[in-house]
Amino acid sequence: MHPDLQPASLDKLSASMRVIANKMLVSPPSMETIDQYNKALIQIQNPSSEIYGFYHIFYVSLDPARIPSPTFDRLNVGIVAPLMAGIISLQRLVTTRPNNQVFPYLWPRIVAWSHYLCKSEKSLHKKIGLSSLNRWFVGLLDFCLWMSDEIPTNTSLITSSPLSPIIAAHAWKCCFSQPTEFRQRDRALRMIKTILINSSSPLNEILAGSSLTLADLAGIIMQQTEVAIPRTTSGDRWLDLELLDHIWHLDMALDVVVFFDGIVGRRQKSIPDYPLCGALLPVGFVTTVAIAIRTLSSADPSDDEYNKTLNNSLVLLCSLAGQQRGDQVLQTALEHGLLRALIALSKRDQLGEIAGILLRLVLEFMIPSTVYYYFLKALEAAYTEAADSLAHGTHFPSHPDLARAWDRFLVTMGTRLDLRIEFDSDSGPSRGVCGNAKCGKIAARKDLNACKGCSEVLYCSRECQKVDWRARHRASCAKERDSHSKARIIYTAKERTFLRFLLHQEYLKHKFQIALDHTTGWAANRNAILFTLYDFTTFPVQVETYQASDDIIKGVFRGVGFMDMQMMHLREGAGERKWMFKLARENSEVPDALKDVAVRLDSLSRDQIRIYVAQSLQREGMVAITADI
Numbered sequence: 001m002h003p004d005l006q007p008a009s010l011d012k013l014s015a016s017m018r019v020i021a022n023k024m025l026v027s028p029p030s031m032e033t034i035d036q037y038n039k040a041l042i043q044i045q046n047p048s049s050e051i052y053g054f055y056h057i058f059y060v061s062l063d064p065a066r067i068p069s070p071t072f073d074r075l076n077v078g079i080v081a082p083l084m085a086g087i088i089s090l091q092r093l094v095t096t097r098p099n100n101q102v103f104p105y106l107w108p109r110i111v112a113w114s115h116y117l118c119k120s121e122k123s124l125h126k127k128i129g130l131s132s133l134n135r136w137f138v139g140l141l142d143f144c145l146w147m148s149d150e151i152p153t154n155t156s157l158i159t160s161s162p163l164s165p166i167i168a169a170h171a172w173k174c175c176f177s178q179p180t181e182f183r184q185r186d187r188a189l190r191m192i193k194t195i196l197i198n199s200s201s202p203l204n205e206i207l208a209g210s211s212l213t214l215a216d217l218a219g220i221i222m223q224q225t226e227v228a229i230p231r232t233t234s235g236d237r238w239l240d241l242e243l244l245d246h247i248w249h250l251d252m253a254l255d256v257v258v259f260f261d262g263i264v265g266r267r268q269k270s271i272p273d274y275p276l277c278g279a280l281l282p283v284g285f286v287t288t289v290a291i292a293i294r295t296l297s298s299a300d301p302s303d304d305e306y307n308k309t310l311n312n313s314l315v316l317l318c319s320l321a322g323q324q325r326g327d328q329v330l331q332t333a334l335e336h337g338l339l340r341a342l343i344a345l346s347k348r349d350q351l352g353e354i355a356g357i358l359l360r361l362v363l364e365f366m367i368p369s370t371v372y373y374y375f376l377k378a379l380e381a382a383y384t385e386a387a388d389s390l391a392h393g394t395h396f397p398s399h400p401d402l403a404r405a406w407d408r409f410l411v412t413m414g415t416r417l418d419l420r421i422e423f424d425s426d427s428g429p430s431r432g433v434c435g436n437a438k439c440g441k442i443a444a445r446k447d448l449n450a451c452k453g454c455s456e457v458l459y460c461s462r463e464c465q466k467v468d469w470r471a472r473h474r475a476s477c478a479k480e481r482d483s484h485s486k487a488r489i490i491y492t493a494k495e496r497t498f499l500r501f502l503l504h505q506e507y508l509k510h511k512f513q514i515a516l517d518h519t520t521g522w523a524a525n526r527n528a529i530l531f532t533l534y535d536f537t538t539f540p541v542q543v544e545t546y547q548a549s550d551d552i553i554k555g556v557f558r559g560v561g562f563m564d565m566q567m568m569h570l571r572e573g574a575g576e577r578k579w580m581f582k583l584a585r586e587n588s589e590v591p592d593a594l595k596d597v598a599v600r601l602d603s604l605s606r607d608q609i610r611i612y613v614a615q616s617l618q619r620e621g622m623v624a625i626t627a628d629i
Contacts, residue, residue: 002102004055012053016040024057027066038088055102058089062109067116103147103154107161114140114167118210121170137171141188148191158191159198166209168195173212176223189224193252196259203260203276218279224253225288237287239295247309250292254312263319277319286320286332289313294337297344307352310345314357318365322574325490327369331378339382346402355399362405368571370416371536373423373498380417412539416502423501435473436464453477499579503568506534510543517545531565537576 003009010021020040023033037057044051114137121133148155158164172192175185199206207214228250229239240246257263261274277285296310317338320329330338346358369375434441434448435457441464448458451465454477459465465473491499507514514532521530528547535542548565568579 002099002105004052004099004102005059005105007056009053009056017053021054021057025060034088041088052099054089055099059106059109061089062106062113064109064112067112068120100147100149100151100154103151104157107154107157110140110143111161111163111167114170115163115209118166118170121211134174134177137167137174138185138188141168141171141191145187145191148194155194159195162201163209164195165199165201165206168192169206169212169217170210172196172220172224173210173216176220189249189252193255196256214275214279217276218283218285221253221257221276221280222283222285222288224249225285228253229288229291237291239292241295241299241306247305250288251305251309251312254289254292254309254316258312258315261319263315274319274323277316278323281320281323281329286317286329287336289316289320290333290336290338290341293317293333293345294341297341301348307354311353311357314354314361318357318360321361321365324573324575326365326573327372327375330365330369331372331375334375334378334382337382339379340386343386343406346399346406355402359401359405362402362409364571364574367409367412367539368537370412370539371499371502371570373420373495376416376420379413380420383413383417408539415539419502419505420498423498434458434460434464436460436468439464439467451477499568499570502536503534503566506541506543507532507566514543514545521545521547529565531567531580533567533569535569537569537571 010018013021017040020033020036023029024037026033029037041051041054117133117136144158148158168191171188175188175192203214207217212220228246229237231237239250257276257280261276263274263277292309292313296306296313299306299310301307317329317333320326323329342358342361345354348354370379434443435451436459439460441460443460445458448460449462449465451457451459451473457468457473457477459468517532518530521528525547530545531548532543532545535544565580570577570579
């Protein structure tokens with residue numbers, strides 16, 4: 001054992017100090033003795049070798065044998081006294097230059113007590129006060145930083161302990177639970193970061209061990225980011241690049257999120273599970289990330305610290321946008337200057353890793369999100385602000401991939417913004433179709449009544465509703481209500497209507513090709529049930545006709561008359577979603593005529609088929625899509 005931890009080290013103390021020290025070694029010391037011990041430590045001048053005389057007391061006070069049994073439900077002085085002695089000792093030791101050599105002997109005892117405190121905080125803070133517990137954890141991590149300074153073996157000892165991440169997570173909460181001396185808190189935070197981003201423990205185990213929830217951790221991270229990006233009474237927030245400490249606080253928070261969600265290098269086809277990102281979404285983390293990107297887009301690109309924080313911010317934005325309804329994430333980011341920031345970053349001569357992230361943001365998230373109504377509204381406002389930066393011929397000459405991506409984005413944006421304007425005008429989707437398959441009347445939506453059971457099917461009269469109820473809708477009403485309940489949660493009524501409107505525009509654009517494809521499909525099987533897939537994950541939209549599988553047939557009610565099935569394929573975050581639009585219409589001669597053409601396909605030329613299909617479409621047959629999601 002190191003000499004400073006042995007009883008002989010008490011010889012370094014003055015006579016009056018030794019009296020107090022000997023009282024402290026009594027088990028348990030009285031609270032009066034502990035108070036004298038505290039005052040004695042405060043009186044020791046710094047630097048002084050006399051402080052090392054108290055290492056033995058610290059060592060004895062933290063004997064793991066003194067840790068109460070988990071079943072011990074009463075706290076008495078025998079339990080509280082050694083803990084208070086440890087807290088006082090630790091707090092004083094970190095104000096000196098600790099003896100790094102004693103750390104390997106102290107560390108196992110510190111870990112054992114710290115783990116006990118994590119599990120017993122609720123019962124302990126009533127006895128010794130929450131501020132004392134906070135001092136323990138903040139002081140502990142500050143102590144660890146000093147002890148690991150210039151001694152790699154001490155650092156390895158700390159980071160390799162399976163309990164260290166649990167203690168670090170709890171200490172992180174303590175750093176912000178109550179006002180703490182700024183420098184001590186920051187030193188503790190640096191040690192917390194070192195421990196957490198070198199952890200091999202799963203996040204759920206760390207949270208369980210430190211008595212924290214995912215929401216608790218998200219709140220701590222937001223408190224840390226607000227040191228860098230403070231809230232103001234005016235509501236405006238920014239990242240002050242002149243305060244390097246602000247950058248460090250932000251970077252630590254981002255590093256921890258990136259590490260625990262395992263974000264770097266993951267490229268799933270489906271929506272990935274990023275639990276920490278998910279917990280941060282409702283507490284304003286998107287705004288923080290967007291402000292960081294906006295500010296750092298104008299920073300010195302040669303500064304490695306800035307580039308690291310910027311890279312983390314962009315990676316996290318991709319991850320946040322990859323969640324369900326990632327368009328809402330991008331909408332919030334656009335409201336905080338994202339578009340101008342991305343343009344500025346794309347114009348840099350040297351992008352490095354950022355180029356790939358920017359390309360992914362534009363192609364995989366920004367462009368597919370232009371099908372969403374409120375994203376388009378935010379994009380229109382952002383584009384108005386950043387239009388000068390997107391002037392033709394002024395951007396990305398040295399980055400051809402990004403140049404093509406932005407050109408494609410501009411074309412897509414222009415097309416969809418025009419459609420949104422039309423949608424909001426009087427000529428927008430104000431019509432509906434009667435759900436009675438024997439009627440199919442198209443009228444203004446305000447003149448149609450929705451079924452009170454499912455709110456999805458419209459009727460032009462009570463008579464039509466009665467006919468359809470007996471013939472078809474009675475069997476499907478509850479099913480349609482259930483199948484649309486999730487859609488109502490995920491998408492608002494306006495969003496769903498806008499999606500239907502976009503689909504209708506593509507239907508009109510491709511109507512002739514759709515009819516021709518149906519005719520060809522029926523040539524192979526006159527009774528085939530066909531549907532049209534509109535792929536909105538790309539631009540221009542790709543439209544293809546397929547024969548419905550058994551799963552699709554079972555999922556779509558087929559009643560009296562004909563049922564046109566249109567499937568809309570969307571990008572939703574990093575995943576995909578397919579909606580089936582259904583249109584019930586009366587039995588008309590158009591599909592029958594097309595099927596007749598299909599039967600005689602071998603005897604007709606391709607041009608003859610095209611002419612016949614075109615003539616059929618002049619009659620009312622494949623009418624506009626009016627069914628809702």
